[in-house]
Amino acid sequence: MAIITVTRNAGSYGDQISKDVASRLNCEWIDHHLVMEKFIAPIADEQTLRMLQSSPKFFLSETKEGLSFKEYLSGALLEMAERQDAVLVGFAGVLFFQHDPTALHVRLYADRELRVQRTAKIMTCTIPQATQFIQRKDRQMRRFASTLFGAQEEKEHYHVNINTGKVTQNEAVETIVTLFNEMKKTRALETKNIPGSELHTEAYPLLKNESEIEFAKLLDHYELEWRYEPRTFPVEWDAEGRVTLAFSPDFYQPRFDLYLELTTMNQKYVTLKNKKLAKLKTLYPGVNVRIVYKRDFLSMMERFEDDL
Amino acid sequence: MTGYKILFDQQQLRQRITELGAEISAAYEGESVVFVSMLKGSLYFLADLSRAVTIEANYDLVAVTSQKVRMQLTRDITLQIEDKHVIVVEEIVRTGLTTNYLLQHLETKNPKSLQVCALLSSPNEQLIDLPMPFIGFMIDQTRVIGYGMDYKEHGRTLPFIAKLDKSRFT
Numbered sequence: 001m002a003i004i005t006v007t008r009n010a011g012s013y014g015d016q017i018s019k020d021v022a023s024r025l026n027c028e029w030i031d032h033h034l035v036m037e038k039f040i041a042p043i044a045d046e047q048t049l050r051m052l053q054s055s056p057k058f059f060l061s062e063t064k065e066g067l068s069f070k071e072y073l074s075g076a077l078l079e080m081a082e083r084q085d086a087v088l089v090g091f092a093g094v095l096f097f098q099h100d101p102t103a104l105h106v107r108l109y110a111d112r113e114l115r116v117q118r119t120a121k122i123m124t125c126t127i128p129q130a131t132q133f134i135q136r137k138d139r140q141m142r143r144f145a146s147t148l149f150g151a152q153e154e155k156e157h158y159h160v161n162i163n164t165g166k167v168t169q170n171e172a173v174e175t176i177v178t179l180f181n182e183m184k185k186t187r188a189l190e191t192k193n194i195p196g197s198e199l200h201t202e203a204y205p206l207l208k209n210e211s212e213i214e215f216a217k218l219l220d221h222y223e224l225e226w227r228y229e230p231r232t233f234p235v236e237w238d239a240e241g242r243v244t245l246a247f248s249p250d251f252y253q254p255r256f257d258l259y260l261e262l263t264t265m266n267q268k269y270v271t272l273k274n275k276k277l278a279k280l281k282t283l284y285p286g287v288n289v290r291i292v293y294k295r296d297f298l299s300m301m302e303r304f305e306d307d308l
Numbered sequence: 309m310t311g312y313k314i315l316f317d318q319q320q321l322r323q324r325i326t327e328l329g330a331e332i333s334a335a336y337e338g339e340s341v342v343f344v345s346m347l348k349g350s351l352y353f354l355a356d357l358s359r360a361v362t363i364e365a366n367y368d369l370v371a372v373t374s375q376k377v378r379m380q381l382t383r384d385i386t387l388q389i390e391d392k393h394v395i396v397v398e399e400i401v402r403t404g405l406t407t408n409y410l411l412q413h414l415e416t417k418n419p420k421s422l423q424v425c426a427l428l429s430s431p432n433e434q435l436i437d438l439p440m441p442f443i444g445f446m447i448d449q450t451r452v453i454g455y456g457m458d459y460k461e462h463g464r465t466l467p468f469i470a471k472l473d474k475s476r477f478t
Contacts, residue, residue: 218405219405220378221374221378221379221405222379222405222406222408222409223378223379223409223412224405224408224409224436253436255408255412255436256436256437258436258437260435290435292435295449296432296433296449299433299449300402300403300433303402303451306459306460
């Protein structure tokens, strides 16, 4: 399970966007009020609750369990993340989950003037009142983060920073949902271990040539999910055990657990590729690789163009 | 209609489709199936195949436009196929990408089973595995027209399947 943390300045439409994301992903939306209600209220009396609401410094005070409220809350949030997907808005979520590799951290912001205008409209108040409100909220955010974590929420903490003055709410929602789903698929790929092979989890290499780009477009056209060279399979070693020949098949199809290796090169290179493929099949019998030869590829692209 | 290199004539098509009908009827004995096809190429095959089965059957159609970036479904099936046996009827399967696109779409409707019946199959070109237990004829990479299959809308109504000769249409 995984968490999306959303940091939003007042007036950046953060609540609406994050609620829409939660709705699209069919998961729980949790804001400050829900955090207090779900996790803190069961272990704090009313007076303590009021104190926690009034100042973040009380989160560093001890609960009856011997932990600080911050530590208790951290544990409760991590436990929740193990059980379910959720969208956590505010509450310095990015810092609570900063070491969670499965969490997606999103920051929603907008130009200050725009935020003031939006706030004035929503709250039906004057511009000076809206400005004061924004300033107070921004200060509270910074104070909460620095009190609990001795740090601020920085741009580098986030996977994605979205300026809601530059994109529509739908575009922001779509971006977050798509990224979250892609991250989940990548994690699913990572958990499927193939002993001896090397998994590439950093940004994949760029497609190497025009044919690969065209083939990738073809797969996209038919909405067939693919990953480019996600694994390297060593197939030959020297006497010292160093890898002397390896194979990184091109397009992995998660739906079919299948690699498609494109070859549009001259015969002498195809021979080497066939040799690598034969060795791979022997060393990694569970791995499915199919070679797409030049003639087949050209025929495919010709038909594809004719059909458009 | 002259001058075509015929690969499968009307009698061959009729006979093989009758056999396919019998295979499907045997495989789904006592059950009912829904045939789903993509317009327009498979129309003739769908019409003849659906009449060649002896089990209870229905059919529905989807339509797609092939835009540059993505395929787009322009007509979805209207029948409810949840918990039903569905057979995707294809006139030809080459790479399997088009068929898979349809299968991915139909899977979201939770059919009881989902199989493919192809009149023509080119296994050497197939990129991905499909659940395709019913195949009429195996072919190679030769491009074909006729019996619903076209080249830029030419040749669809030919009653046989012939090798495509592009020069005929340019």
